Amino acid sequence: MPGTIKEVAERAGVSITTVSRVINGNPKVRQDTRERVYEVIKELGYVPSAIARGLTLGRTHTIGLILPEIADGFFSQVIRGADEAAVRQNFHLLVSTFHSHRSDEELSFRLLGEGRVDGLILMDPTLGDDFLMEFHRSSFPIVVLCKKIKYTNCKYVVIDDLQGAYQAVVHLIKHGYKRIATIRGPLDNYDAFQRLAGYKSALKDYNIKLNPEYIVDGNFQWEGGESAMHILLDLVQPPDAVFAANDPMAIGAMEAVKKRGLSIPKDMAIIGFDDIELARLVTPPLTTVHLPMYELGAMAVESITGMLKGKSTRRKNILKTGLVIRKSCGC
Amino acid sequence: MPGTIKEVAERAGVSITTVSRVINGNPKVRQDTRERVYEVIKELGYVPSAIARGLTLGRTHTIGLILPEIADGFFSQVIRGADEAAVRQNFHLLVSTFHSHRSDEELSFRLLGEGRVDGLILMDPTLGDDFLMEFHRSSFPIVVLCKKIKYTNCKYVVIDDLQGAYQAVVHLIKHGYKRIATIRGPLDNYDAFQRLAGYKSALKDYNIKLNPEYIVDGNFQWEGGESAMHILLDLVQPPDAVFAANDPMAIGAMEAVKKRGLSIPKDMAIIGFDDIELARLVTPPLTTVHLPMYELGAMAVESITGMLKGKSTRRKNILKTGLVIRKSCGC
DNA sequence: TCTCCTTGTGGAATCGGTTTCATAAAATAT
DNA sequence: ATATTTTATGAAACCGATTCCACAAGGAGA
Known part of the structure; x- marks a missing residue:
């Protein structure tokens, strides 16, 4: 709890509006005011609350990643790729699995419905198109991995x-x-x-x-x-x-x-x-x-962040595999 | 965007206070009112916003898990253990790694300072005690894995x-x-x-x-x-x-x-x-x-949620290893 | 019949930010 | 010198919940 914007405002003798402007790099602040605010921010070790921000902006800067399993050589590479891409885009990653004791719906529901995440990456071979349909109505950015989606306009990434x-x-x-x-x-x-x-x-x-x-x-x-x-x-x-x-x-x-x-x-x-x-x-x-599991995760994240930024990303992404030449082929 | 509490209230002809009470299982609501509200909630597919809730309650129900690496047989088991424990406690898991291009401080800062997570699990052999010290002042629940912490009263879990x-x-x-x-x-x-x-x-x-x-x-x-x-x-x-x-x-x-x-x-x-x-x-x-990497992750999460619930959990947790008997010993 | 509790309900403040709009001050144009 | 525009700033509404407190209605007790 490193203070609130209000404290900063009082301490700097300005309004919270001004502090907000300083934080967000709004140019309409006089140089000396800006400096004074920055000083107080530093002094207080103030960090703006992502939650409060999320509430007003409707953005959490978080992406949900749901996999069938975590402790798996392939999936953990997906996570890594997603993580690194997320960091590049200044996003966070909420990772979970489909747990047997709660339905797919319930989980996705919570993450999206509760507004915890701005988008969702789903990887589950058993995922039904109808299930996705339902979600897509909500116009949430959803990317499905390793599965072609027929009936909705969810994005997906597959490996060739x-x-x-x-x-x-x-x-x-x-x-x-x-x-x-x-x-x-x-x-x-x-x-x-x-x-x-x-x-x-x-x-x-x-x-x-x-x-x-x-x-x-x-x-x-x-x-x-x-x-x-x-x-x-x-x-x-x-x-x-x-x-x-x-x-x-x-x-x-x-x-x-x-x-x-x-x-x-x-x-x-x-x-x-x-x-x-x-x-x-x-x-x-x-x-x-x-x-290319790493790339799969990374591309999924980039697809989501792209959608969030309003870029028109392609619905279908195909990732190329790569031949790893070792000894068993005679090379 | 499955509606807001306000919409539910209007539709049910009650105040948002009452809706909030219904959602939270407050007994001070007449039976028929409760039913009416539930009906509207179902009808609208309403899910309360975790963000808004987080703002008022100061709790996000999210735990940060920071590892040196993700795509690793051991660490991914830690994630899995943490994930499953988190689900049991109705928590979410924000997973990331210490990335070279951002300092430990910066990352932990963001997660905790921004109020994204209620607690933090750190696993990094290079973590300095002084670094942890600084954080501990904030009285955030922090659990460190596989490392004994001397000077602060951070909790830690180690393997014996x-x-x-x-x-x-x-x-x-x-x-x-x-x-x-x-x-x-x-x-x-x-x-x-x-x-x-x-x-x-x-x-x-x-x-x-x-x-x-x-x-x-x-x-x-x-x-x-x-x-x-x-x-x-x-x-x-x-x-x-x-x-x-x-x-x-x-x-x-x-x-x-x-x-x-x-x-x-x-x-x-x-x-x-x-x-x-x-x-x-x-x-x-x-x-x-x-x-016991799985248990390590699970115990760390339970330690954090325990702290959040005000239970006094022990500062130090030692996990026992287990002998896996196969053939190379002569059995 | 009149007070005193319950019980169920709602108004309004609050959490910590962003943003619109108004306004005072300064700069420019006339 | 006055009118007009620009610039910096703040007041207040808002995001979507929770919760304190007030209050009206109904039932119990005097």
Whole structure:
């Protein structure tokens, strides 16, 4: 409680209006008055109350960030990106998760309805469009992560999985591998679908015939990758390179290769997807597609602050992935 | 903008005082009045403004959490613990990091001075006592993590490293290992010091003579652990078990053992400290001391909310570590 | 019947700022 | 010297709640 504007005003012998002007850099204050006020402010260690300000201005300079989980390698990078972007814009970040014991609605309700935040960043694969619809009526700045929103005009930021997969497979092609297989994710998963599409697209662009035997099902888990790789190795003509739709499967696949006494990347090149922490720790270090989670958080914040400043930001933002070249591809 | 209390009052044909009473569960409202107000509230989708409330009550129901880094396995667990505790207490969490381009002071200043938060949780090994002193004058609830505070009466929560190390070494002793060595951390590190003390204490309590050769320097890094283990293995009488002061060193040590063609835990048992994610992924899975980061965050929040509610909470809180028994100890 | 409590309700001050509008003083134009 | 504009300043309304205090109505007690 470092004093109020009133105290400053009295002490400086001016009105609170003048003090307010000084604080906000309003030029219509005489130089000597300004200096006197500044002096008192310093003397009292006065800091204007963000709450009072928020009440009059209707702005809290705070953005809500709601994630499915916090203690997760990916999500925590989203937070970091959001935090740094928020700081750049002089905003604060209210972080929370969807907790089982309170509904999505309740949480978002409180944050927005109570006016705690100026905007909301939501990341939840299970989020329904209708739920978002309801919110959007309130004309609150809302940005949804990793999910395309159909029916409302909420903004969203997604990661271009297709391009990432494409790039990975092209990398393998340019390495000279001829028989490139893929271990795909579960069919109902949108990301898995996109990554498979990227694989197919790359082969097509380089005139490599698609061999159905080279597309094996995985479950996005370690074990799925391992058994999928065994299937591939048992083929009459096994592939010489594999693109796994995520890192755990890639690492499982590596394990299978090793168990057969084969070497990576000499006998079998492998590229994963996600760039989990473990990827650079396995032997050989896994070449993989990096997900720009940091940028995702940062862009979401910038999208929100942009909206708040009245800039017309684009409704859809697509972030490119990046290929992280390590050893498992043969580089 | 789900309406204001004024609109509700008008619509319900009562004064805002009455509406306020209804919202806050004040019993001095006739039943039928209450129902009428509730109806209007529902109809309008009215949610009271937390900002306005904050202004009058001087409480924001928000706690600031400032960490050195966010995208880190440990810190993100602190956030999660804090988040869940905050939700339980109906509080919100404002998360940020000390950013290089703004001073500690500036950040804490803003959060507290501006009245954005009701209390602050600080985690920063470099935090100076004098810095905290200055803040404590303001009688704000502040809790410092993982750092003992001498000169002020700030609360703090620390992890009992000594006890953790003690427990780990005792576990090795009870396994029947006779020659237990340790790879310690850098001497100037308080945690490293505590862990070494725990090691010594355990040996002493079990009447095992301390062999100076069995205390090798490490640097808390992977490589340091590896070279330290080589030193141990080159001894005339190498140890049969090693307690490494953190997991990276333990994993480096495992690597050294493997390179010599020895097996873990048959030829050499190893216990680490920290329980990093990688610990359960190495082969064999590393037995290690788990740091209760989740509890740290949760306890800090509870300490703050306790203070806010006027409970006299203890100034110092010590959290116990827990031994995570996996395979590297021989279990 | 007249006072004295309850009980339910509302008016108005308050929290700490911002902002509109009025006004006094100073500067410029006539 | 007077009229007009500009500049610096302050009074007061407002943001959306809470809360103290006043007050009217109804019931109990004398």
